[in-house]
Amino acid sequence: MGFGRTYEEFEVGAVYKHWPGKTVTEYDDHLFCLLTMNHHPLHLDANYAARTTDFGRNVVVGNYVYSLVLGMSVPDVSGKAIANLEVESLRHVAPTFHGDTIYAETTVLDKKPSSSKPDRGVVTVESRGYNQDGILVCVFRRRVMVPTEEYVGARGGEQSGRPVPKA
Numbered sequence: 001m002g003f004g005r006t007y008e009e010f011e012v013g014a015v016y017k018h019w020p021g022k023t024v025t026e027y028d029d030h031l032f033c034l035l036t037m038n039h040h041p042l043h044l045d046a047n048y049a050a051r052t053t054d055f056g057r058n059v060v061v062g063n064y065v066y067s068l069v070l071g072m073s074v075p076d077v078s079g080k081a082i083a084n085l086e087v088e089s090l091r092h093v094a095p096t097f098h099g100d101t102i103y104a105e106t107t108v109l110d111k112k113p114s115s116s117k118p119d120r121g122v123v124t125v126e127s128r129g130y131n132q133d134g135i136l137v138c139v140f141r142r143r144v145m146v147p148t149e150e151y152v153g154a155r156g157g158e159q160s161g162r163p164v165p166k167a
Helices: 026-036 046-052 062-073 149-154
Strands: 015-023 083-092 101-113 120-130 136-147
Touching: 015 062, 026 062, 062 083, 062 101, 062 120, 062 136, 136 149
Parallel strands: none
Antiparallel strands: 015 101, 083 136, 101 120, 120 136
């Protein structure tokens, strides 16, 4: 399999276990907070988190955990995507802390041919992120428009945008 899948390669019920996992560092969390302008002290201020929260320590910002799981799924799910159509649901089930390692897997829930274009289809998947202890931390469902094999072939094949090196 290449990077991502065509519509024909998806099978309802299939589970893709994404590899490798990612250990979340304090730097990762702080950088994501700064990039997204989320300056809540729960994520950035160890003293605040220790004295005023139920966890007694900083919690990794949830959108970073979601972004990790989404990114981990790209090679298996949306690497060939034409469009990410919708995130149907997103739940943060348990906190993630600095030093936790996130692993992810995705289940194919449904697939339908496009109603408007015959060279693509819509796949519905559920992705789940777990920590190193197997605790579910994040789960979301999304719909992705993916090409058919016909679409890929008509546009130059598997790596159509890749230049050919000169001898």
